[in-house]
Amino acid sequence: MTGRKEDLREFRALRVGGIVKYGYNSVVEIKGYGMITNGEFSIRKVAYVEGLQHNLISVSLLVVGIGLKVSFDDEGSEIIEKETKTMLLKSKHKGEMYPLNLNPIKGKSAIYLLMKASTDDSWLWHRRHSHLNFKDINKLVLGDHV
Structure with a gap:
């Protein structure tokens, strides 16, 4: 709360x-x-x-x-x-x-990945990129790198 x-x-x-x-x-x-x-x-x-x-x-x-x-x-x-x-x-x-x-x-x-991808997809990309933080993963998504 x-x-x-x-x-x-x-x-x-x-x-x-x-x-x-x-x-x-x-x-x-x-x-x-x-x-x-x-x-x-x-x-x-x-x-x-x-x-x-x-x-x-x-x-x-x-x-x-x-x-x-x-x-x-x-x-x-x-x-x-x-x-x-x-x-x-x-x-x-x-x-x-x-x-x-x-x-x-x-x-x-807006945090693109958190809002557009499911929680499972977000964590999958987090793990695939050696536990890269979500802020940097979002930069990759916004730049069409992922």
Whole structure:
């Protein structure tokens, strides 16, 4: 979930959204869904909750829903693609929290490969080009080199 609509790509507003119930029994409405990406790692169906002060991520969604491996230790956290054993994201813990430093690409500008190719095709090209980052793969696609 995020309260930063500008970080979402492919945002789809909802007329009637679901709700999120906070621990102190406050209820807020989900205004829509989008995708957050840093060009190499993407999370789809991210809920936009107006006024949310911190981005929240479900570890269960990453593990069960997407099929990634997530580990936590005294140094920090790691998100790993199970099949290729590729490190997608690594971050150090701060106090009792494990914040993710995703540095998202802002919403509107198009990343051609991520938007035009399926997720499987995008990862296939990523692996075929020796794990080249998606930003550089997109340059290849836009220049008709791929």
